[in-house]
Amino acid sequence: MDSVIECIISKFAINTKLCGAVDMLEGKDAIQRDLERLERWACANLMKFNKAQCKALHVSWGNPRQGYRLGREWIESSPEEKGLGVLVDEKLNVTRQCALAAQKANRILGCIKRSLTSRWREVILPLYSTLVRSHLEYCIQL
Known part of the structure; x- marks a missing residue:
């Protein structure tokens, strides 16, 4: 081809x-x-x-x-189009991609807050690192 x-x-x-x-x-x-x-x-x-x-x-x-x-x-x-998980518009702007990632991270944080009674650092930090941080760091190089 x-x-x-x-x-x-x-x-x-x-x-x-x-x-x-x-x-x-x-x-x-x-x-x-x-x-x-x-x-x-x-x-x-x-x-x-x-x-x-x-x-x-x-x-x-x-x-x-x-x-x-x-x-x-x-x-x-x-x-705008999404390619390999990255949303790019006609001006090559990724602002919407960043806003969507922040929204998703905030939703996950809210879910963690509602479902856990413990606020200890030893409990929250691994959950944040595993569930939230990955969404915020995805395509950060872009």
Whole structure:
């Protein structure tokens, strides 16, 4: 599949992402050609893309927001997408990802507070380290 693709393609488990620069008309055409090649490859290998999950994320402020097709269906445009657990919007902002992680951590803290009668450090610290901290530290490098 990789040998015929002009744009950047990344695959992980059952997810495939196609990326390309659309600064000129040639960029839009290259992405559309690659989508057509992917569709032909899938048909030749008796596979299907879940077209309901296919989305176009237009990154940048000056992006012309071109429309793309996969087979006969138009790909829906999306203001944000999640990839490998990281939520990124069209301005490459991860603020919403951080807010969602903080919400999840606060919910877990509330559950710990409601379900435990002991407030001893020896009890709370392992629960915090195990259940809460992992959510706050996920994708911190990003």
